[in-house]
Amino acid sequence: MSETTLFGLGASALVGLGLYGFVIHPEPLRKLLAFNLLVSGVFLLFGVIARRGAAVGMGGDPIPQALVITGIVVAFAGSALAVGLLLRLGQKTGRATLRDVPSPPGDGTTS
Amino acid sequence: MTIAVTIAWAFDALLAATVLAVALWTIVTRETFAAVVGFVAFGLLVALVWVRLAAPDVAMVEAAIGGGVTGVLLLGAAARLRGVEAATAAEWPGKTLRLVTGALCAAVAAALAATMLLLPDPAPTLAPEAAANLASTGVGNPITGVLMAFRGLDTLLEKVVLVLALIGVWSLAQDSQWGGLPGPQRQAQPDQSLVFLARLLPPVGIVIGVYLLWTGADEPGGAFQGGALLAAMWLLAMMAGLAAPPPVGSRRLRLVLVAGPAVFVAIGLAGFALADAFLAYPQAYAKPLIIVIEIALMLSIAATLALLVAGPPERMPPR
Amino acid sequence: MPEPVAVSTPGGALLVWALMFPAAGALFALALGGRHAERVVLALMPVGLGLAVAIAARVLRADAALVYVVGGWAPPLGIALRADGLSAAMMITTAVVICATGLFARAEFQTPQGLPEARAPLAFWALLLGLWGALNAVLVGDDLFNLFVALELLTFAAVPLVCLDGRADTLAAALRYLLFALLGSALYLLGAALLFGAYGTLDIVLLSDRVRAEPAAWTAGTLITVGLLAKSALFPLHLWLPPAHAGAPAPASAVLSALVVKGAFILIVRLWFDVMPGLLTNAAAQVLAALGAAAIVFGSVLALRQARLKMLVAYSTVAQIGYLFLMFPLAAGSAGPASLGAWTGGLLQAISHACAKAAMFMAAGLIAQALGHDRIAGLGGIARALPVTVFAFGLGGLSLMGLPPSGGFVAKWLLLSAAIDTGQWWWALVIVAGGLLTGAYLFRVLTPALTGGEAFLPPPAPVARSREAVVLALALISMLLGLLPLASFGLVQVGRADMGVTP
Numbered sequence: 001m002s003e004t005t006l007f008g009l010g011a012s013a014l015v016g017l018g019l020y021g022f023v024i025h026p027e028p029l030r031k032l033l034a035f036n037l038l039v040s041g042v043f044l045l046f047g048v049i050a051r052r053g054a055a056v057g058m059g060g061d062p063i064p065q066a067l068v069i070t071g072i073v074v075a076f077a078g079s080a081l082a083v084g085l086l087l088r089l090g091q092k093t094g095r096a097t098l099r100d101v102p103s104p105p106g107d108g109t110t111s
Numbered sequence: 112m113t114i115a116v117t118i119a120w121a122f123d124a125l126l127a128a129t130v131l132a133v134a135l136w137t138i139v140t141r142e143t144f145a146a147v148v149g150f151v152a153f154g155l156l157v158a159l160v161w162v163r164l165a166a167p168d169v170a171m172v173e174a175a176i177g178g179g180v181t182g183v184l185l186l187g188a189a190a191r192l193r194g195v196e197a198a199t200a201a202e203w204p205g206k207t208l209r210l211v212t213g214a215l216c217a218a219v220a221a222a223l224a225a226t227m228l229l230l231p232d233p234a235p236t237l238a239p240e241a242a243a244n245l246a247s248t249g250v251g252n253p254i255t256g257v258l259m260a261f262r263g264l265d266t267l268l269e270k271v272v273l274v275l276a277l278i279g280v281w282s283l284a285q286d287s288q289w290g291g292l293p294g295p296q297r298q299a300q301p302d303q304s305l306v307f308l309a310r311l312l313p314p315v316g317i318v319i320g321v322y323l324l325w326t327g328a329d330e331p332g333g334a335f336q337g338g339a340l341l342a343a344m345w346l347l348a349m350m351a352g353l354a355a356p357p358p359v360g361s362r363r364l365r366l367v368l369v370a371g372p373a374v375f376v377a378i379g380l381a382g383f384a385l386a387d388a389f390l391a392y393p394q395a396y397a398k399p400l401i402i403v404i405e406i407a408l409m410l411s412i413a414a415t416l417a418l419l420v421a422g423p424p425e426r427m428p429p430r
Numbered sequence: 431m432p433e434p435v436a437v438s439t440p441g442g443a444l445l446v447w448a449l450m451f452p453a454a455g456a457l458f459a460l461a462l463g464g465r466h467a468e469r470v471v472l473a474l475m476p477v478g479l480g481l482a483v484a485i486a487a488r489v490l491r492a493d494a495a496l497v498y499v500v501g502g503w504a505p506p507l508g509i510a511l512r513a514d515g516l517s518a519a520m521m522i523t524t525a526v527v528i529c530a531t532g533l534f535a536r537a538e539f540q541t542p543q544g545l546p547e548a549r550a551p552l553a554f555w556a557l558l559l560g561l562w563g564a565l566n567a568v569l570v571g572d573d574l575f576n577l578f579v580a581l582e583l584l585t586f587a588a589v590p591l592v593c594l595d596g597r598a599d600t601l602a603a604a605l606r607y608l609l610f611a612l613l614g615s616a617l618y619l620l621g622a623a624l625l626f627g628a629y630g631t632l633d634i635v636l637l638s639d640r641v642r643a644e645p646a647a648w649t650a651g652t653l654i655t656v657g658l659l660a661k662s663a664l665f666p667l668h669l670w671l672p673p674a675h676a677g678a679p680a681p682a683s684a685v686l687s688a689l690v691v692k693g694a695f696i697l698i699v700r701l702w703f704d705v706m707p708g709l710l711t712n713a714a715a716q717v718l719a720a721l722g723a724a725a726i727v728f729g730s731v732l733a734l735r736q737a738r739l740k741m742l743v744a745y746s747t748v749a750q751i752g753y754l755f756l757m758f759p760l761a762a763g764s765a766g767p768a769s770l771g772a773w774t775g776g777l778l779q780a781i782s783h784a785c786a787k788a789a790m791f792m793a794a795g796l797i798a799q800a801l802g803h804d805r806i807a808g809l810g811g812i813a814r815a816l817p818v819t820v821f822a823f824g825l826g827g828l829s830l831m832g833l834p835p836s837g838g839f840v841a842k843w844l845l846l847s848a849a850i851d852t853g854q855w856w857w858a859l860v861i862v863a864g865g866l867l868t869g870a871y872l873f874r875v876l877t878p879a880l881t882g883g884e885a886f887l888p889p890p891a892p893v894a895r896s897r898e899a900v901v902l903a904l905a906l907i908s909m910l911l912g913l914l915p916l917a918s919f920g921l922v923q924v925g926r927a928d929m930g931v932t933p
Contacts, residue, residue: 003123007160008227010127014134015620016220021138022613023212026202028605029143029188033150035612036181037134040157042620043173045227047164049627053236058253059165061236063507064626066257067575069172069335070269071619073412074582076181077276078612080419081586083188084280085593085605087422090195092598097198098606226624226649235630240507261503268567268579271453272586275560278460279590282553286596289549360463360547369457376454382501388438389446390501 008048014041027096028086032079039075043068123163130156143197147182147189154178167331168254171323175339176416183346184420191295249398251329258333259401263390267379270372270408273415277368281359284423290360292428293421294349301352309351316344324409328398334405338412345417359424364414371411375404433639436510436572441488442498445511445570448481448521452563459556465541467555472536475529478562482525486518486921495925497572505573505633512572512635514925516777520696523781524565526907527688527788532558534792534900535681550594554682560587561685568693574622574632574705577697578615581661585611588690591682592674600677607674610660610667614694617657624650625705637705651706655718658701661694664755665725668748672732675747676740680795683740684788687747692780695754699776702762715759722755723860730867734874739794739804742871743787750783750830753845753864756857760848768851770923775844777922778911782837785908786826792901793823800890806875810882815890818898820879825905827872832865837911 018038022031046064053061090096133156137149155178161170204212241253241261248260258266284291320340327333348354357364378400379390386393392400455474459467489496495514504510513521535558539551564587567580585608593604626632628646641647663671671691675683702710729749736742757776761769796819797812798804813820829836832843842861849857 003120003163005228006120006123006127007164009224010131010160012220012223012227013131015223016216017131017134017138018616019219020213020216023216024138024204024209026198026204027143028609029185029192030146031609033137033146033185035609035616036150036177037137037153038613038616039619040153040177042616042623043169044157044160044164045223045620045623046626047161047166047169048227049230049234049623050166051164052230052232052234052627053238053630054165055236055238056242058238058242061238062241062253062257063237063262064623065166065169066254066262067265068166068169069254069258070265070575070579072169072172072177073269073335074272074579076176076184076416077273077419077586078582078608078615079181080184081276081279081589082605082608082612083184084283084422085589085601085608087188087191088283088596089598089601089605090192092601094195096192096195097202098602099202222649223620223624226646227627229645230627234627237506237630244503244507260501261508262575264500264509265576265579267453268449268576268583271456271560271563272579272583274457274460275557275583276586278553278556278560279586282549282557282590282594283596283601284549286549290547362461362463365461365463369461372453373457373461376450376457380450383443386502388499388502389443392501 011044151182291424341413342416506631603673614660621654688784722752725752772848779841835912
């Protein structure tokens with residue numbers, strides 16, 4: 001089994017793990033952790049594809065590698081926004097989950 | 112197979128197994144803080160995998176942003192959520208639902224693995240085309256060439272994504288705290304070892320960060336890696352209380368934040384006049400222009416990443 | 431046969447400006463801050479509208495898509511931008527709805543006197559520009575990874591708008607929305623990775639040339655579709671939408687329901703009609719449309735049961751999105767002229783729903799502002815206090831219901847004809863049933879509003895005439911879309927060379 005196949009299988013397993021963790025955990029912070037595992041798996045898949053495209057003296061196809069760099073930054077931005085929302089929600093409700101958040105006051109809301 | 116190849120393969124197998132083991136632990140462990148620590152370890156291990164995949168640029172970004180800055184972000188979140196009520200047992204899905212989900216996810220993973228094994232061989236690759244066109248961009252590092260020249264629009268849009276995410280995080284503040292300082296009240300006496308590190312590391316880190324930017328034109332490195340390192344140094348100084356976070360209403364801060372994407376957009380639009388296309392570089396000035404853009408980008412990335420971790424403003428600056 | 435090589439067409443540079451003006455505007459808004467953010471948006475609104483019209487005019491005149499090769503680097507190495515009739519029509523809709531939203535929101539998001547800057551106004555105006563840029567990027571992008579970044583931009587601009595008022599329930603709704611969206615993005619990226627691994631490019635035009643009917647393509651297509659379904663809130667992945675769209679401030683709800691959910695839908699259309707034409711099996715298309723039908727039924731029934739007006743309108747969005755997915759079995763395949771009609775009908779539904787739903791959310795916002803609440807039970811007789819607003823709400827609703835001469839009517843008529851022509855009469859039943867259910871929840875609101883008797887205590891707060899005018903204008907647009915001669919719908923058909931040709 002070549003190294004690309006090895007890491008490719010690892011990346012697939014990582015995707016499955018991340019997906020499982022995302023669906024199972026009730027707490028948003030754990031879901032976020034699982035999401036980061038999931039996208040790491042996706043990026044590793046890109047990396048395996050890049051490695052398979054090694055040619056003309058380069059260790060790997062540069063296009064997918066550049067896509068992964070962009071993707072890592074974008075995923076971080078998403079995590080930062082999610083953490084901001086989560087912390088604010090924790091401050092307001094004192095709970096770390098999304099269930100049983102108090103519904104709006106009975107007379108509806110303005111706007 | 113030679114001995115070296117066997118050892119390399121064994122190392123790869125061990126690495127892959129360890130990565131999966133740590134990932135599994137991160138998912139199943141009960142305590143949230145432990146899971147986050149596991150995730151940081153995971154990030155660093157994945158950086159090693161990137162080195163084994165012959166992608167040092169990506170390894171640096173993964174270590175700095177994927178493991179490092181994201182790790183700080185999530186550790187801070189886990190720490191602040193410690194006092195908050197965790198999920199009750201009733202909110203966890205039942206046994207059958209977990210089994211079904213597990214089976215579905217295993218099926219997805221299997222489908223992925225099968226598809227990956229069936230990918231065409233020899234693999235379609237853009238490396239020859241990238242190598243052939245790299246000379247006209249003036250840079251020697253093909254990744255920099257892709258990020259700054261071939262697929263510059265992706266990088267530009269990604270910078271706008273970062274700025275918008277920061278605006279979104281800032282918008283979570285309370286109305287009364289708007290314009291104030293990000294981050295919670297620091298304890299009066301930060302840990303002495305932290306202060307020591309914060310005095311020692313930032314000068315070194317800044318030099319290395321700038322070096323990474325400069326060398327990224329021809330060797331592995333670049334604006335993202337340098338910017339992430341600078342962001343980490345600034346965060347360290349802020350956490351140790353040696354540097355005050357800037358108020359979010361500060362005009363100077365805003366200018367630094369938008370400088371990167373603004374310079375990129377300006378030079379891109381100038382490409383209409385100078386080189387016949389948006390985001391095209393005139394042959395003679397390609398490398399200097401790219402360096403200029405990267406410098407501006409690095410500063411903006413450093414500021415944006417650090418402020419994304421710092422969070423929305425939570426206190427007003429002392430009068 | 432040699433592969434198509436992308437070449438910039440005349441007028442292609444307009445596509446670049448369509449991306450750059452909102453991006454630069456958002457940067458200006460943040461840097462200048464304060465009340466300048468609002469002024470930047472107002473100054474850019476005519477620019478954006480003009481650009482969208484110019485692009486549409488060029489596309490129509492050339493009867494072909496506009497293409498721009500960014501940086502001179504042609505795909506597969508570089509990125510191309512491409513605007514066909516679908517893009518142009520949706521860009522105009524985006525510009526119109528965002529301009530109306532901007533005008534409507536001025537009263538609500540003004541920086542208070544005496545303060546150099548306030549949180550909600552700055553965030554709203556900057557995020558609105560980001561949203562506009564993201565939508566344009568989704569519409570003109572021709573590279574799957576570029577579209578991924580555009581989708582993320584769209585999500586990060588939309589999510590903070592949901593919880594702009596800072597309440598706990600809207601924060602929870604925003605977080606749930608973000609989590610669904612992140613999952614969708616991850617699945618989308620996974621599919622894109624497989625496509626790159628199999629075909630060596632992410633450019634849509636090149637992919638359409640290289641894609642074959644093989645497991646890699648199907649797996650990738652499924653993953654991308656499921657990811658995008660989560661973002662477009664199709665049943666059963668719709669759970670995040672009602673609290674998010676109902677909890678946002680009225681102008682934000684308008685943009686979210688009218689435009690943001692359509693972004694992901696447009697990409698699903700691009701995937702199955704542009705990237706992988708011919709790969710959509712009939713079974714898969716029927717499944718998509720079945721989910722759409724379920725959305726129509728569930729969404730409408732749940733709308734009937736809501737106590738709050740904004741929640742009713744949000745569930746109406748869930749239902750109306752279902753109509754869009756009826757397009758797949760009716761327009762895919764070589765069904766001849768019927769497929770062209772279904773294509774036009776589906777997009778017309780998207781356009782007219784955008785205008786009608788925006789008008790309805792804005793009207794609900796005005797009603798809530800006047801009364802201090804938006805309970806449907808307390809709406810009796812509001813038509814006497816806010817006649818223009820209720821009239822606009824009614825017009826929007828009638829367009830959704832499919833009353834002639836509204837755009838909704840023409841859309842449903844085209845879809846109905848296609849269903850009957852292709853022998854898929856069961857979708858015709860769904861369309862008719864959907865119209866009846868829409869009428870039911872619409873009249874649940876309008877009947878007490880128009881006929882209720884009691885006086886209001888305290889008396890309703892006054893509502894600015896200009897705001898009512900904006901709402902009415904949007905509702906009239908959706909109502910009168912059907913009056914345009916059928917030939918003018920040729921815009922959405924530009925670029926569909928493979929349709930309408932009898933095999």
